[in-house]
Structures are given as C-alpha cells and as structure tokens.
Amino acid sequence: MPKVLLIDDDTELTALLSEYLEEEGFEVETSADARVGIAGAADQSADIIVLDVMMPRMNGIDALQRIRRLGDVPILMLTAKGDDIDRISGLNFGADDYVAKPCSPGELVARIRAILRRAGSRFGDENVLHVGNLILHPAGRTAQWQGKPLELTGAEFNILEVLARNAGQLVPKQDISRRAFGRALTPFDRRIDVHISSVRQKLGTRGDGTSWIRSIRGQGYQLVQEL
Known part of the structure; x- marks a missing residue:
C-alpha cells in the first residue's frame, strides 16, 4: 500500500x-x-x-x-x-x-x-474503471464510451468518475461536490446539475429512451449499473 x-x-x-x-x-x-x-x-x-x-x-x-x-x-x-x-x-x-x-x-x-x-514506483499502475460500456482512465483522465473516445471537460470527468465508482447507487449531490470539486455545495448552486446535463447528452439515452444517469429530486444522481 x-x-x-x-x-x-x-x-x-x-x-x-x-x-x-x-x-x-x-x-x-x-x-x-x-x-x-x-x-x-x-x-x-x-x-x-x-x-x-x-x-x-x-x-x-x-x-x-x-x-x-x-x-x-x-x-x-x-x-x-x-x-x-x-x-x-x-x-x-x-x-x-x-x-x-x-x-x-x-x-x-x-x-x-x-x-x-x-518515478518507477510499483504503485504507479493506473486503476482503470470499467462499468459496462464505460471505461475511465483516472491517471490519464481519458474516457471511452461504447468503444469510442468520450470527450469530457475536467469537471465532467470528475463527476462521472464519482458516479462510476458508485455505479448503481444513489450519490447525494453534496457528496458529488466534495469528491469531484473538493468543496461543499452551497445553496442554489446548480453547477452539478449543469455538468450532469452535459454528460447525459454525450452518453445519449438507453434503449427505452431513459437517461444513463438517473436523478432523484432533491437527493442526488445514480449511474445506471446495467450498462
């Protein structure tokens, strides 16, 4: 370790x-x-x-x-x-x-x-996140979706990484803010919602027309695990 x-x-x-x-x-x-x-x-x-x-x-x-x-x-x-x-x-x-x-x-x-x-450390190996058709490379900060490069801004990558590490689970918006941006979410701050909306557009919709990122009003977001 x-x-x-x-x-x-x-x-x-x-x-x-x-x-x-x-x-x-x-x-x-x-x-x-x-x-x-x-x-x-x-x-x-x-x-x-x-x-x-x-x-x-x-x-x-x-x-x-x-x-x-x-x-x-x-x-x-x-x-x-x-x-x-x-x-x-x-x-x-x-x-x-x-x-x-x-x-x-x-x-x-x-x-x-x-x-x-x-530095040649044995601890420098990249920890790749693989959730269905989504692949994230945290060390290189690159992403692939359905076999193709997924272009994300820095903020979008941070948020998607948090959701991917908790795929299938509801992640409160306050937790997303702390983990993705290193600071607490302030009242009326909509930056997470804006970034989520952009990521949703880039991922497209599921076969039934629903989003890959579910929202629970007033609580948080969830990346659908069955990718």
Missing part, C-alpha cells in the same frame, strides 16, 4: 483528501505543521509527499527545500490558483508537480499515480 504524507493546515480539506486517498488504496499520514511534516519526511517511509505552499510558521517552499536535502522522495505541491510564482519556485526547488487549489480529490489521485509511475 503506497504511503502519502499530506502536509496542509486546512483540516477540512485534509480530512476530505485523506478519506478519498484511503478509499483509493493509499495509506495516509497527515500534518498541519510544515516543521512536523519535515520530521515525518526524515524517516523516509512516505512514497510521496503532498505539500501545501501557504502554511503558517513555515511555508511550503521552505519546507520543500529542507525535505529535498533529506532525500529524493516525490513531492506534489498544492498551490493557490493562478499563482505562477509559487509554481515556478516549487518546480525550481525540486517539486515533481503541482496542483492548484481548490482541486478535486480525483485529480489529486491521478497526479499522484502519474508521479509514482514516472
């Missing part, structure tokens, strides 16, 4: 990402303090470190430099959206990749698997 050391002071996000990573087969250790995280990195038990840039007491860039002096463990940086300076600094100081926050848990897992695969 690959071990992820997650260093981030955002406790709500850390809890969400930890739960998702564990469901994906990772062992997770967390730290809200960069200095404590560095101590955890020193024992070299982690297969990859996910490190937030913006933290109190010691920022992620300083922590990155110290961890790099300890060894060559792969490091994925979490940066503020649109902050090119942090991204460039992180890469220059030895980060393997970065993800802009807010990020979806699915995207984070895909980046982690890709980094491990490039």
Whole structure:
C-alpha cells in the first residue's frame, strides 16, 4: 500500500483528501505543521509527499527545500490558483508537480499515480474503471464510451468518475461536490446539475429512451449499473 504524507493546515480539506486517498488504496499520514511534516519526511517511509505552499510558521517552499536535502522522495505541491510564482519556485526547488487549489480529490489521485509511475514506483499502475460500456482512465483522465473516445471537460470527468465508482447507487449531490470539486455545495448552486446535463447528452439515452444517469429530486444522481 503506497504511503502519502499530506502536509496542509486546512483540516477540512485534509480530512476530505485523506478519506478519498484511503478509499483509493493509499495509506495516509497527515500534518498541519510544515516543521512536523519535515520530521515525518526524515524517516523516509512516505512514497510521496503532498505539500501545501501557504502554511503558517513555515511555508511550503521552505519546507520543500529542507525535505529535498533529506532525500529524493516525490513531492506534489498544492498551490493557490493562478499563482505562477509559487509554481515556478516549487518546480525550481525540486517539486515533481503541482496542483492548484481548490482541486478535486480525483485529480489529486491521478497526479499522484502519474508521479509514482514516472518515478518507477510499483504503485504507479493506473486503476482503470470499467462499468459496462464505460471505461475511465483516472491517471490519464481519458474516457471511452461504447468503444469510442468520450470527450469530457475536467469537471465532467470528475463527476462521472464519482458516479462510476458508485455505479448503481444513489450519490447525494453534496457528496458529488466534495469528491469531484473538493468543496461543499452551497445553496442554489446548480453547477452539478449543469455538468450532469452535459454528460447525459454525450452518453445519449438507453434503449427505452431513459437517461444513463438517473436523478432523484432533491437527493442526488445514480449511474445506471446495467450498462
């Protein structure tokens, strides 16, 4: 089981990402303090470190430099959206990749698997999701439907991945939002409904004319399992 050391002071996000990573087969250790995280990195038990840039007491860039002096463990940086300076600094100081926050848990897992695969880790194998005629490649973030490439936006892929991992089950909209976008759904937020509508059009209808994605008003959505 690959071990992820997650260093981030955002406790709500850390809890969400930890739960998702564990469901994906990772062992997770967390730290809200960069200095404590560095101590955890020193024992070299982690297969990859996910490190937030913006933290109190010691920022992620300083922590990155110290961890790099300890060894060559792969490091994925979490940066503020649109902050090119942090991204460039992180890469220059030895980060393997970065993800802009807010990020979806699915995207984070895909980046982690890709980094491990490039590093030659035995844990980098891609976990392909196969539900009937639907095939999702989370690491490459590509999809196939009925034997043909399925063109999806990033948000659409995130949502369809959540539904595919729970095929045949009702997934509450709040759960979809947290897993697909890494944040809670706010009142009157219709973004999930809009993305679902687009995915439905791309999948087409079943033989009886119904959608492959069922909706239960006020509750959530369900990907039909009998594909």
